[in-house]
Amino acid sequence: MHPVVAIICSDTISSLGICSLLKENFNADVSVIPTEHQQMQLDSILLTDFDFIIVDEVVMIQNLSSLLPHRNKVILITSTETKLRLEFAYISRHSSTESIVATLGKIFKSVSKKSVRNNGLSSREIEVLKLVAAGKINKEIASELNISINTVLTHRKNLTAKLGIKSVSGLSFYALMNGYIKP
Amino acid sequence: MLPIISAETKLSQIIIEDPSVLSVLNRFGISLGVGDLTIEQICNKKDLNTTFFTTILNTFRDPNFFPEKTLYSFRAHLIVDYLKKTNQSYIQFQLPNIERHLSLLISKSDSTGSNLLIIMNFFREVKAELMQRIYDDDNRWFPEILALEQQCDTVPDSPLSTHGIDTQDAIEDKVNDLISMFVIHLKGDYDMNLGQAVLLALDSIKKDIVQNNRIRLRILLPLYQALITNS
Numbered sequence: 001m002h003p004v005v006a007i008i009c010s011d012t013i014s015s016l017g018i019c020s021l022l023k024e025n026f027n028a029d030v031s032v033i034p035t036e037h038q039q040m041q042l043d044s045i046l047l048t049d050f051d052f053i054i055v056d057e058v059v060m061i062q063n064l065s066s067l068l069p070h071r072n073k074v075i076l077i078t079s080t081e082t083k084l085r086l087e088f089a090y091i092s093r094h095s096s097t098e099s100i101v102a103t104l105g106k107i108f109k110s111v112s113k114k115s116v117r118n119n120g121l122s123s124r125e126i127e128v129l130k131l132v133a134a135g136k137i138n139k140e141i142a143s144e145l146n147i148s149i150n151t152v153l154t155h156r157k158n159l160t161a162k163l164g165i166k167s168v169s170g171l172s173f174y175a176l177m178n179g180y181i182k183p
Numbered sequence: 184m185l186p187i188i189s190a191e192t193k194l195s196q197i198i199i200e201d202p203s204v205l206s207v208l209n210r211f212g213i214s215l216g217v218g219d220l221t222i223e224q225i226c227n228k229k230d231l232n233t234t235f236f237t238t239i240l241n242t243f244r245d246p247n248f249f250p251e252k253t254l255y256s257f258r259a260h261l262i263v264d265y266l267k268k269t270n271q272s273y274i275q276f277q278l279p280n281i282e283r284h285l286s287l288l289i290s291k292s293d294s295t296g297s298n299l300l301i302i303m304n305f306f307r308e309v310k311a312e313l314m315q316r317i318y319d320d321d322n323r324w325f326p327e328i329l330a331l332e333q334q335c336d337t338v339p340d341s342p343l344s345t346h347g348i349d350t351q352d353a354i355e356d357k358v359n360d361l362i363s364m365f366v367i368h369l370k371g372d373y374d375m376n377l378g379q380a381v382l383l384a385l386d387s388i389k390k391d392i393v394q395n396n397r398i399r400l401r402i403l404l405p406l407y408q409a410l411i412t413n414s
Contacts, residue, residue: 086300106293106371165364166356169305170364173302174364
């Protein structure tokens with residue numbers, strides 16, 4: 001896997017350092033986003049095909065609500081024992097190069113396994129999943145997506161078959177786990 | 184289909200073949216060190232109803248074994264008493280066991296890329312739902328059944344048909360989903376022994392809940408409805 005990564009950091013040195021490390025060790029396709037454009041570009045970055053977005057704590061705190069639903073693709077650069085470490089994958093600013101490379105390797109590996117599984121879900125199934133997780137009943141989902149109730153039922157059956165998850169709660173936690181909905 | 188347990192079967196043999204029956208035996212006050220006694224001998228020693236005991240053991244071991252006629256012949260308080268003990272084992276042993284192993288798994292695992300915290304939150308939701316059901320059983324449903332049974336001197340002769348009653352409920356679905364999350368969707372590096380321990384603990388409670396639901400919904404519910412009709 002050659003990860004496609006966006007870096008948004010408040011200091012240029014960190015951005016360039018991580019950029020170089022990613023290119024050398026993972027042959028990554030990296031875009032460094034200037035922070036003056038961060039506010040404007042973050043939403044479109046989150047919706048595009050970047051496999052990962054690396055941010056520092058300053059950017060994280062400014063954009064926490066936007067980043068939380070995409071926790072599966074966000075990597076935090078941190079120098080403190082912040083609680084954010086429980087929510088996001090992170091690399092420690094003061095670690096050795098070897099340790100940072102090893103951590104990034106682990107993150108890329110775990111998410112790459114997940115994306116293979118997610119490929120099993122069609123975009124329509126993901127839309128249905130999000131609405132189920134939002135607490136909508138079949139009739140409301142049908143109306144919102146402009147499809148028949150039978151089609152909704154088919155999508156739900158497919159979700160259960162592909163994910164092994166049947167209950168609304170289970171599907172909601174799955175959606176949360178994979179960044180399809182906000183906590 | 185597993186061979187049916189009879190009153191002449193040695194209890195030690197059943198435990199050796201399937202140690203998970205121990206959770207059921209504990210509810211009847213039987214613990215390890217059962218000696219070489221048959222079920223009938225142990226039931227006599229412990230003053231247990233042998234037919235009820237073997238029926239419960241058989242329904243636990245084999246999902247296809249469900250002798251509705253035999254189960255209908257038992258008085259409701261016997262079934263309520265067993266289900267109460269089952270509920271107590273969830274509260275005292277099974278739920279804390281899962282939670283303890285899951286907490287240990289989280290504390291010993293690398294949090295990088297892990298989704299264990301979200302799985303823990305899902306477990307807590309399932310636990311809360313099960314605790315609410317137990318609360319309702321203890322404070323509403325079971326006392327009502329026992330009161331109705333006291334008013335009715337004889338066993339109701341015509342429990343309502345169980346045809347069409349779905350024996351699978353929301354809690355059972357959610358426990359299945361928890362197991363799927365572990366088996367299919369677990370991410371990150373984790374302690375394999377603890378992961379296996381959580382999975383086994385979840386599988387154990389699932390097996391129990393499946394049996395519990397069949398007894399609740401296919402036996403106790405029709406008995407309850409018949410008691411209401413007869414009262």
